[in-house]
Structure formats: structure tokens, C-alpha cells
Amino acid sequence: MRSRGSNNWRFVSRQIFVWLCCAAAAFADQAPAWSPTNIFAPASTPAKSIFGLSLFVLAVTGVVFLVVFTLLLYSVVKFRKRRNDDGREPPQVYGSNQVELAWTIIPILIVVALFMATARVIASVQKDPRLDNAIEVVAIGHQFWWEYRYPGLGVVTANELHVPVSDDNQPSPTFIKLLSADTDHSFWVPRLAGKTDLIPNHPNSMWIDPHEAGVYLGQCAQYCGTQHAKMLLRVYVQQRGDFDRWIQEQRQPATVSSAASQGQRIFETTACINCHTVEGTVASGRFGPDLTHLMSRDTIAAGAATNTPENLRQWILNPDAIKPGSLMPAMQLSDQDLNALTAYLETLR
Amino acid sequence: MSTESIAWPSASAESRSFVDTLHEWVTTVDHKRLGILYIIYALVFLLIGGIEAAIIRIQLIRPHNNFVSPQVFNRLFTMHGTTMIFFVVMPVLFGFANYLIPLMIGARDMAFPRLNAFSFWMTAFGGLLLYFSLVGANGLYGAGNAPDVGWFAYAPLTSRTFSVGHSTDFWTLALLVSGFGSIGTAINIVATILCMRCQGMTLAKMPLFAWLNLVMAGLVILAVSPLTAAQIMLLVDRYLGGHFFDTQAGGSAVFWMHFFWIFGHPEVYVLVLPAFAFASEIIPVFSRKPIFGYPVMVGATVAIGFISMSVWAHHMFTVGMGANVNTFFVISTMAIAVPTGIKIFNWLATIWGGKIEFKTPMLFCIAFLFQFLIAGLTGVMMSAAPFDWQLGSSYFVVAHFHYVIVGGILFTLFGAFYYWFPKMSGRMYSETLGKLHFWLFLIGFHLTFDFMHIPGLLGMPRRIYTYEPGRGWDTWNFIVTIGVFFQAAAIVVFLGNLIWSYFRGKAAGNDPWDAWTLEWSTNSPPPAYNFYTIPSVQSRRPLWDLKHPDDPDWKYE
Numbered sequence: 001m002r003s004r005g006s007n008n009w010r011f012v013s014r015q016i017f018v019w020l021c022c023a024a025a026a027f028a029d030q031a032p033a034w035s036p037t038n039i040f041a042p043a044s045t046p047a048k049s050i051f052g053l054s055l056f057v058l059a060v061t062g063v064v065f066l067v068v069f070t071l072l073l074y075s076v077v078k079f080r081k082r083r084n085d086d087g088r089e090p091p092q093v094y095g096s097n098q099v100e101l102a103w104t105i106i107p108i109l110i111v112v113a114l115f116m117a118t119a120r121v122i123a124s125v126q127k128d129p130r131l132d133n134a135i136e137v138v139a140i141g142h143q144f145w146w147e148y149r150y151p152g153l154g155v156v157t158a159n160e161l162h163v164p165v166s167d168d169n170q171p172s173p174t175f176i177k178l179l180s181a182d183t184d185h186s187f188w189v190p191r192l193a194g195k196t197d198l199i200p201n202h203p204n205s206m207w208i209d210p211h212e213a214g215v216y217l218g219q220c221a222q223y224c225g226t227q228h229a230k231m232l233l234r235v236y237v238q239q240r241g242d243f244d245r246w247i248q249e250q251r252q253p254a255t256v257s258s259a260a261s262q263g264q265r266i267f268e269t270t271a272c273i274n275c276h277t278v279e280g281t282v283a284s285g286r287f288g289p290d291l292t293h294l295m296s297r298d299t300i301a302a303g304a305a306t307n308t309p310e311n312l313r314q315w316i317l318n319p320d321a322i323k324p325g326s327l328m329p330a331m332q333l334s335d336q337d338l339n340a341l342t343a344y345l346e347t348l349r
Numbered sequence: 350m351s352t353e354s355i356a357w358p359s360a361s362a363e364s365r366s367f368v369d370t371l372h373e374w375v376t377t378v379d380h381k382r383l384g385i386l387y388i389i390y391a392l393v394f395l396l397i398g399g400i401e402a403a404i405i406r407i408q409l410i411r412p413h414n415n416f417v418s419p420q421v422f423n424r425l426f427t428m429h430g431t432t433m434i435f436f437v438v439m440p441v442l443f444g445f446a447n448y449l450i451p452l453m454i455g456a457r458d459m460a461f462p463r464l465n466a467f468s469f470w471m472t473a474f475g476g477l478l479l480y481f482s483l484v485g486a487n488g489l490y491g492a493g494n495a496p497d498v499g500w501f502a503y504a505p506l507t508s509r510t511f512s513v514g515h516s517t518d519f520w521t522l523a524l525l526v527s528g529f530g531s532i533g534t535a536i537n538i539v540a541t542i543l544c545m546r547c548q549g550m551t552l553a554k555m556p557l558f559a560w561l562n563l564v565m566a567g568l569v570i571l572a573v574s575p576l577t578a579a580q581i582m583l584l585v586d587r588y589l590g591g592h593f594f595d596t597q598a599g600g601s602a603v604f605w606m607h608f609f610w611i612f613g614h615p616e617v618y619v620l621v622l623p624a625f626a627f628a629s630e631i632i633p634v635f636s637r638k639p640i641f642g643y644p645v646m647v648g649a650t651v652a653i654g655f656i657s658m659s660v661w662a663h664h665m666f667t668v669g670m671g672a673n674v675n676t677f678f679v680i681s682t683m684a685i686a687v688p689t690g691i692k693i694f695n696w697l698a699t700i701w702g703g704k705i706e707f708k709t710p711m712l713f714c715i716a717f718l719f720q721f722l723i724a725g726l727t728g729v730m731m732s733a734a735p736f737d738w739q740l741g742s743s744y745f746v747v748a749h750f751h752y753v754i755v756g757g758i759l760f761t762l763f764g765a766f767y768y769w770f771p772k773m774s775g776r777m778y779s780e781t782l783g784k785l786h787f788w789l790f791l792i793g794f795h796l797t798f799d800f801m802h803i804p805g806l807l808g809m810p811r812r813i814y815t816y817e818p819g820r821g822w823d824t825w826n827f828i829v830t831i832g833v834f835f836q837a838a839a840i841v842v843f844l845g846n847l848i849w850s851y852f853r854g855k856a857a858g859n860d861p862w863d864a865w866t867l868e869w870s871t872n873s874p875p876p877a878y879n880f881y882t883i884p885s886v887q888s889r890r891p892l893w894d895l896k897h898p899d900d901p902d903w904k905y906e
Contacts, residue, residue: 034807036819038821064726072697079704080707081705081706094639094641107686118676121733178669182505183505184503184505186667194735197667197669201600223503226419324419324420
């Protein structure tokens with residue numbers, strides 16, 4: 001009897017466990033559909049470790065919640081003063097050491113279990129397993145855009161981070177060194193990893209190893225000034241071949257066609273070059289995004305607008321219309337100059 | 350000596366002119382009047398801070414909304430946070446502590462009445478200074494602007510490079526000035542509780558209210574001092590060429606974070622311990638039972654006080670402190686859940702076997718128990734540092750701490766308003782309006798703050814003036830904003846109830862709740878000297894002993 005009972009129990013508990021895992025998996029499959037920035041739809045090892053821990057923490061706190069909530073509800077309903085109350089005071093109970101001991105020790109045990117699980121995940125995510133074929137990126141936060149430098153590959157770009165897929169057979173994680181040029185920022189792409197802050201004078205690092213190609217969204221998560229809200233993050237995860245091709249293209253200097261020479265002259269004789277670089281020309285400013293391959297990007301203004309000729313023109317004419325408070329000044333150009341300048345930027349592929 | 354010569358100058362209350370009354374209130378050193386001044390002052394700022402919150406929520410009701418500009422939005426959330434923490438919750442809690450502690454421990458006044466008045470006026474002028482930034486922050490040559498650096502004002506956003514003009518100076522000076530007020534009041538509370546208790550009231554026989562406020566005051570002294578120091582350092586940076594937080598000259602932004610949060614986390618307990626104090630008075634009276642496990646409650650309070658000084662860097666899990674430091678702050682933060690849990694269980698046990706009367710104060714305290722349970726558990730979630738790497742700085746955090754401050758502190762505070770209103774005014778409030786207030790606020794609170802957790806889980810960071818469509822955040826933000834209107838309606842009912850009852854309420858009598866602590870033994874409102882004769886007590890519930898001479902508490906304690 002006894003052994004059959006415990007077998008049954010083992011069977012039931014295994015069933016429950018399997019069912020829970022299936023539910024979690026189904027939930028994780030559905031999760032990206034709810035939101036492209038859902039923390040419960042991890043696509044990279046750090047985010048997956050956090051997801052696993054979060055399920056455990058949610059389960060424990062959920063059980064505590066149910067137990068205490070039920071007790072509270074029960075006592076509030078059960079011990080309400082009745083209509084036919086006799087008006088006498090209830091028995092005056094002052095306390096009980098046994099009960100106090102019980103509800104001190106049980107929470108301590110729960111806390112110890114939570115702590116052990118947490119400590120393991122901290123160690124696994126914060127350890128720094130540098131691999132030979134890892135990609136190194138330096139991400140520099142600016143008010144209110146992202147600068148990305150690939151020191152080993154000689155590439156500088158802005159706002160759209162490209163990294164290769166890392167598969168389990170041939171892991172190629174990306175290590176991101178986080179710096180800030182001005183105030184505090186935070187790099188948060190929820191499906192790839194937890195956030196890590198970019199703090200001036202305090203270099204940080206993090207790593208991701210996305211398992212599937214695609215575009216992963218996120219945004220700055222530490223208040224950094226007026227346009228904190230439109231300091232958006234886009235991470236392009238590409239198959240290795242596509243990524244290598246992208247790197248090759250980004251390493252080329254700007255190709256300038258003679259048709260846009262008027263626009264180029266405007267660009268190079270106004271304040272544009274104080275802040276922007278176009279590789280292979282005199283423009284070498286570093287306050288603003290590198291524009292050498294501007295047209296290879298899907299968005300402008302740190303993801304605030306899609307990269308269309310109209311948006312680009314509008315952005316140069318009046319940045320505040322797209323991103324009020326951005327540090328890019330309105331250049332006060334004539335319509336003719338504006339068109340020529342936009343045409344020039346359109347050639348920066 | 351004739352009777353006329355010792356009559357009070359203000360004996361004929363009706364004939365006093367407005368100026369005389371004003372003069373009396375402005376120059377008062379009476380703890381009850383200062384308490385009421387604190388409370389009214391906080392209510393005014395509650396309205397201001399609430400309107401700021403409502404504007405913030407209207408802006409966020411849908412993606413790419415244009416109700417306010419990003420500049421205005423950033424000022425609004427800075428002012429909302431600063432106002433609510435420093436000029437609403439702290440003053441109102443000091444107000445209740447001021448009013449009630451001498452009455453509960455059988456004293457005629459606080460230990461230092463003049464320091465008390467000084468502290469109140471420092472706090473009051475601190476708040477005015479903060480709002481004067483709207484006029485003066487550009488140096489009086491035009492329209493000013495409020496500070497926009499966030500309520501924790503992370504460096505280097507506060508440096509002169511990034512914060513031009515004087516708005517950050519107004520923020521700094523306001524907190525500096527009101528910080529002195531807070532420390533003054535804290536010293537006063539400690540001295541009063543340690544030195545002014547009536548005969549027979551040993552520390553173990555004080556009402557829990559006094560214990561919780563004693564620990565709170567100790568925390569204020571320990572926590573506000575580093576904040577004040579940090580403000581001075583920030584001023585040195587801004588005006589005397591210092592480089593404490595000036596990252597461009599080798600200063601450290603992380604240094605400010607440590608200074609701020611070693612204030613900021615104990616501050617949470619500074620705010621929540623008085624809320625526990627209200628609950629620990631109200632729940633027993635309306636359950637008709639003494640508080641369960643008094644010594645354990647005291648122990649848990651003191652434990653919270655100590656542990657809360659060692660948890661601050663859980664606000665900084667994402668700043669790159671290294672695995673070992675993170676792990677330390679995980680365990681210290683999780684540890685604080687134990688004494689806090691003990692408190693919830695003891696309140697539960699107090700209700701257990703009682704006869705609960707669902708008067709308005711009790712309704713608010715019962716809601717507090719449920720909500721504080723949830724707030725505590727979401728806190729445990731974020732104490733797991735890796736989970737916090739996702740949840741931190743998101744709307745999940747915003748929902749969590751509003752669950753603590755609104756769902757926990759404000760709910761018990763409303764309970765306290767209704768519970769002690771008869772004592773302070775001598776009039777009963779309207780129970781119907783009180784219950785209407787409770788249900789409206791409950792609905793509004795849950796619409797707003799339950800649903801606010803979800804966009805955080807879906808990756809919405811805090812402090813953004815607008816957000817992109819297509820991220821799955823729209824519906825939740827819409828519901829959150831709708832809840833605000835219910836809360837606003839509830840506040841109108843609340844204030845209406847207070848004002849109406851003050852003029853039209855029924856006389857309350859000395860002891861409308863059949864309660865057990867000393868403040869209910871004197872008149873409502875109490876005379877300036879509190880008690881005709883200084884009481885002497887034998888147990889934690891002196892009025893129970895009086896009412897039940899055959900079965901007094903001192904036989905069992």
C-alpha cells in the first residue's frame with residue numbers, strides 16, 4: 001500500500017512537472033507575439049538564465065502569495081463581527097512562541113533556497129568566458145544615441161548593432177564593453193540580456209549569444225536627459241555569412257558620386273563636420289553618429305524615425321519635429337541646399 | 350490671585366480675530382498644533398504631487414501622445430517623486446508622530462518644543478524652495494523651470510555641464526533645508542520617547558506605535574545625514590570647483606549612487622515603519638484583541654532597522670558592481686523579508702479569533718495587509734539580482750514601489766486619518782463617505798498599479814515621456830491611466846469628508862472606538878496640556894485595565 005502510494009505520488013509529481021515545463025515552453029513560444037521586448041521570450045543565454053531563475057522565483061513567491069492570501073481572506077471573513085454578536089470581547093490572546101518560531105524559520109528556509117538559486121545565476125552570467133572567436137564591440141552611450149565600435153574589425157557605426165548568430169556547435173558570443181561619453185545610460189535589449197548601465201569613468205561589460213537571426217529591440221533604461229525616451233536600441237542578429245558581408249561593406253570608405261558634389265560641398269562647409277564623420281572625406285567630427293554608411297541603416301535619430309528621404313530631410317530641417325530636445329541643431333538651410341544635402345546623404349551607402 | 354488674571358488670553362474663542370489666530374498657529378510650539386500643521390501642509394503637497402502624477406499618466410495614455418513636451422514631462426516626474434517623498438509622506442508621518450506620541454506615552458509635549466517648531470518650518474520652507482524653482486530657477490530674469498534630473502538625481506546629470514541654470518540648485522537646497530528639519534524632528538522623537546514616558550510605562554509597555562516611530566527616528570538620523578552630506582558635496586561640485594561627482598574631471602557617478610541609496614533605502618523603512626505603526630494600533634482595536642506577539646513585533650522592527658542599513662546597493666544591481674558585491678546585497682535584501690513577513694503574520698494572528706468591525710480605518714488596514722503582501726513579494730522578486738537586471742528601471746519597479754508607498758503607506762495613512770480624526774477635531778467623520786472613499790480608491794489603486802507591472806515585464810523602461818507603438822504596452826498604459834481618475838475622485842471625497850465633518854460632524858466623545866491607548870483617555874480635541882493629571886500605567890493597554898478591572902492586562906504581560 002505504502003509503496004504504491006508513494007509511486008503514485010511520484011507519478012503525479014512527474015506529470016505535474018512535465019505539464020509545468022510544457023506550459024512554460026508554450027508560454028515562451030507565445031511570448032514574443034505579445035511584445036518584441038518581452039523579458040519572458042529570451043533568445044540568448046544570459047536572458048535564458050534569468051528567465052529560468054525568474055520562473056523559480058515566481059513559483060516560490062506565487063505559492064507564498066496563495067497561502068498567505070488565503071489565510072488573510074479566510075480570517076477576515078471568518079472573524080467578522082456577526083449581526084447577532086453578544087457584545088462580549090473575544091478571548092484576549094497575547095502571543096505564542098511556538099507559532100512565532102514557525103513563521104520565522106519557514107521564511108528563513110525559503111530565503112536560503114531563493115538565495116542559492118540566485119547566487120548561481122549571478123555567477124554564471126557575470127563570469128567572463130572569453131572565446132577566441134568572440135566578437136568585441138565597444139558601445140558608447142551619448143545623449144541620445146548609441147555609438148558602436150568594433151576594434152578588431154575596424155568598423156564604426158551608430159544605433160544599429162550588428163552581431164552574428166551564435167549556435168551551440170560553434171559559439172560566437174559578442175562581448176560588449178559599455179562606456180559613456182556624457183551621462184548615465186543603460187543598455188537593455190530584454191530578449192538578449194538583462195540591462196547593464198553605461199556610466200562615465202566606470203567601464204562595464206556584458207555579453208550576448210543570440211541563437212536566432214532577427215532584429216531585437218530595446219531602449220536606454222537609465223534616465224539620461226531630455227530625450228531618454230527616444231534613445232532606442234536595435235540589435236541585428238545575422239547569420240555568420242551575412243554578418244561578415246556587412247563588416248566588409250562597413251569597412252569601405254564612403255563612395256562619393258560626382259552627382260552629389262553640391263550636397264557634399266554644403267556638408268563640408270557647414271557645421272555638419274564638427275559632429276559627424278564621413279570616412280574618406282574631411283568630415284571627422286565625433287559628437288554625432290558616423291555617417292559613412294548612413295544608408296545601410298533602417299532608422300535615423302536612434303530609431304526615432306525610419307530612414308526615408310522625407311524623414312532625413314525633415315530631420316536636417318528641424319530635428320525637434322522628430323525628437324524634441326535632441327542635440328542636433330536645426331541647420332537653417334535653404335530649400336535648395338537642403339535638397340542637395342539630402343541627396344548627398346542618400347549616396348552614403 | 351483672582352481667577353481673571355490667570356484666564357487664558359484666548360479664552361473667548363469666537364471673538365479672536367483672524368490675525369490673532371494666524372499668529373497663534375505660526376508661533377505655536379504645541380506638539381498637537383505642529384502635528385496638524387505638518388498634516389495640512391502635507392495634504393496641500395499631496396494635491397500638487399497628485400496633479401503632477403495625473404498629467405504624467407495622461408501623457409502616457411497612448412503611444413506618441415503630445416499632451417506635454419519631454420522637457421515638461423521630465424520636470425513633472427522629478428517634482429512628483431521629490432514632492433511625494435520629501436514633502437508629503439515624511440511630513441504627514443512626522444505630523445502624526447508629533448501629535449500622537451506625547452499623548453500615547455502620557456507626556457505634556459515633545460521633549461524640545463522649540464526644536465519641533467523649528468523643524469516644521471524648515472521642512473515647510475524646503476517645500477516652498479523646491480516650488481520656487483518654477484519662478485527663480487533661471488535666475489529671476491524670466492520664467493523659471495523646475496528641476497528635471499529625476500528624484501534620485503544621478504550624477505553627472507546634475508553637473509553644471511548637463512544641468513544649466515539653477516533648477517538643480519533649488520532641488521539640492523530644498524532637500525538640504527528640509528533634511529535639517531527631518532533630523533531635528535527625529536532627534537525630538539527619540540528624546541521624547543526615551544525621556545518623557547509617564548510613570549509605569551517601561552519600554553516594554555509602550556504602545557507599538559511609539560516603538561515603530563522610535564526606530565523610524567533612529568533611521569532618519571542615520572539615513573538623512575548622508576543625503577545632506579551628498580547635497581553639500583554636489584553644491585561644492587557645482588559652485589566651488591569640486592570633483593566628487595564630476596566624471597569629466599575624474600569624479601565618480603557611482604559615488605553619488607552609493608550616497609543617495611544609503612539614504613534612499615532606509616528611507617523606504619522611514620516611510621513604512623510609521624505605516625506599520627498605524628496598522629499596529631488600528632488592527633487590534635477593530636479586531637477587539639491585543640496585538641499578537643508584542644515582543645516579537647518589537648524585535649522584528651529593530652531587526653528591520655538594522656538590516657535596512659545594509660541593503661542599499663540592491664538599487665544598483667545594474668551598475669556593474671561585480672558578482673561578489675551583488676551576491677552580498679541579494680542575501681541582505683532577502684533577509685529583510687523575514688522580519689517583514691513576521692509582521693504580516695502577527696497582524697494576521699491579531700485578527701484571528703477576533704470580532705472584526707469593518708469601520709473605515711479597519712477597511713484601509715485590511716487592504717493594506719493584502720497589498721503589502723504583494724508589494725513584499727514583488728520586492729523579493731527584484732532582490733534576486735539577475736531578475737532585477739530585467740525588472741530594474743522598468744515599469745515593474747514603478748509598480749512595485751507604488752504598491753509599497755500607495756498600497757501600503759497611503760492606505761494605512763488614510764486609515765489613520767479616519768481613526769484619529771475624532772480625537773484631533775472632536776467630531777466624527779461620515780462613515781458613508783469614508784467607505785465611498787475606500788472603495789473608489791481601492792478600485793483606482795488596483796486599476797493603476799496592478800496593471801502597471803505588465804508593461805515593465807514587456808520591457809517598458811521608466812521615465813520615458815512617450816513610447817513606441819507595437820510593443821504591446823498600449824492597452825496596459827491605457828488601463829493604468831483610467832485608474833488615476835478613480836483615485837482622484839476618491840481624494841475629492843476624502844477631502845470633502847474631512848472638511849464637512851470638521852464643521853458638521855457629530856461630537857465624537859473622548860473614546861469613540863472603545864480603544865485602549867492613553868490618547869483616548871483625554872478630551873477630544875485634547876487640551877493644550879494634554880492630560881489633567883499625568884497618567885500612570887501598568888500594562889500596554891491602560892484603558893483596557895480601566896474598563897476591565899476584573900481582567901486587567903498586567904496580570905498576563
